[in-house]
Amino acid sequence: MPLVPAFIESLRPYEAGRTVESVRRQYGLSHIAKLASNENPLGASPQAIEALTRTLGGLNFYPNGGLDLREVLAAEYDVKVENVIAGSGSEGIMSNIIRAFLGDEDEVLTTEAAFIGFQVLARSRGVTYRTVPYRDWHYDLPALAEAINPNTKIVYLANPNNPTGTIFTRQQFDDFYKHVPERVLIILDEAYFEYAKDDPRYPDSMHYRYDNVITLRTFSKIYGLAGVRIGYGFAHEELIRNLLKVKLPFEPSTPAQAAGIGALADREFLHRSLELNARGLRCLSEGIAGMGLQVVPSHANFVMVVLSSEQEADRTFEELLARGVIVRPLKAFGLPRCLRVSTGTDEDTRLCLEAFRKLEH
Ligand SMILES: Cc1ncc(COP(=O)(O)O)c(C=O)c1O
Numbered sequence: 001m002p003l004v005p006a007f008i009e010s011l012r013p014y015e016a017g018r019t020v021e022s023v024r025r026q027y028g029l030s031h032i033a034k035l036a037s038n039e040n041p042l043g044a045s046p047q048a049i050e051a052l053t054r055t056l057g058g059l060n061f062y063p064n065g066g067l068d069l070r071e072v073l074a075a076e077y078d079v080k081v082e083n084v085i086a087g088s089g090s091e092g093i094m095s096n097i098i099r100a101f102l103g104d105e106d107e108v109l110t111t112e113a114a115f116i117g118f119q120v121l122a123r124s125r126g127v128t129y130r131t132v133p134y135r136d137w138h139y140d141l142p143a144l145a146e147a148i149n150p151n152t153k154i155v156y157l158a159n160p161n162n163p164t165g166t167i168f169t170r171q172q173f174d175d176f177y178k179h180v181p182e183r184v185l186i187i188l189d190e191a192y193f194e195y196a197k198d199d200p201r202y203p204d205s206m207h208y209r210y211d212n213v214i215t216l217r218t219f220s221k222i223y224g225l226a227g228v229r230i231g232y233g234f235a236h237e238e239l240i241r242n243l244l245k246v247k248l249p250f251e252p253s254t255p256a257q258a259a260g261i262g263a264l265a266d267r268e269f270l271h272r273s274l275e276l277n278a279r280g281l282r283c284l285s286e287g288i289a290g291m292g293l294q295v296v297p298s299h300a301n302f303v304m305v306v307l308s309s310e311q312e313a314d315r316t317f318e319e320l321l322a323r324g325v326i327v328r329p330l331k332a333f334g335l336p337r338c339l340r341v342s343t344g345t346d347e348d349t350r351l352c353l354e355a356f357r358k359l360e361h
Contacts, residue, residue: 007126033348040224051262090231106153113334145179165298170203192300223263280343323355
């Protein structure tokens with residue numbers, strides 16, 4: 001089809017994971033553990049739901065472009081509103097970053113098998129996309145620094161990383177940053193920030209605001225609002241000012257913005273979610289590793305399991321599915337022998353470990 005550029009033709013559309021309903025129907029099971037998308041198993045923050053519900057009477061009015069949420073975030077983080085952007089999920093903001101800052105000759109640099117959402121967005125821009133291999137399932141920051149060339153425009157770093165769950169430390173980031181020219185924009189994707197923030201080695205990027213760093217965060221994970229599409233970012237006001245030029249004027253939606261504001265105030269939900277996640281991570285990691293499988297130690301709300309081959313990963317995925325446990329195959333990310341398992345409720349964890357135990361070896 002001559003109308004479609006080759007770099008679009010060669011992409012594969014994002015495939016959402018299996019739904020609970022379709023697995024229930026296929027296997028006739030009563031309880032399904034959906035552990036495929038790093039969602040919050042407790043549902044959404046109650047204060048977010050309440051705030052969202054209050055907006056329903058005003059759906060006939062256009063949104064204000066995220067201004068209310070930006071003001072709340074600016075006050076919360078002690079920055080100017082000009083340093084804050086809100087969007088339709090952090091992916092919405094990522095998409096705007098790619099549109100605003102990448103020229104045709106620019107290059108993107110990141111790790112191998114980076115978060116698939118970023119891969120899809122960057123590749124769809126048709127620019128050169130370069131990667132550096134993981135080192136023991138961590139970003140190899142020294143190798144990334146080495147790989148920066150005169151065309152590198154964006155370096156994408158997720159911390160904690162999806163799909164490995166690993167973090168890079170404050171010291172590692174400081175060493176890396178010394179080698180990054182000012183003309184290179186670093187995207188620090190902190191979608192899983194809340195799960196890692198209490199680790200003293202974790203570099204909370206709000207503590208050092210460099211002019212060429214944009215921090216992205218989301219309400220999709222710990223706040224349980226993935227279905228609403230609301231995320232935010234912090235950066236130098238010149239970067240934000242230009243992002244605001246390319247973003248859809250009315251994103252985020254009014255209910256999404258209100259849900260975000262409600263969620264930020266919901267400390268109790270955050271606390272409960274963190275507790276459940278810590279328990280789930282521990283049980284899943286120890287339980288699966290105890291069966292002789294390789295589990296990568298995680299700082300997020302999921303663990304990555306490394307199988308011996310792609311066939312073994314496919315077989316494990318299918319066998320878990322047949323027992324009502326939906327996990328995430330990582331072939332599309334670029335890791336065909338790995339699976340990602342999100343934390344769930346205590347009942348989900350029990351079901352998941354039981355299904356792993358019954359795998360045919
Ligand atoms: C590293 C990372 N960044 C961003 C996102 C997307 O977040 P949002 O739902 O805010 O677009 C995810 C979701 O899985 C993620 O893992």
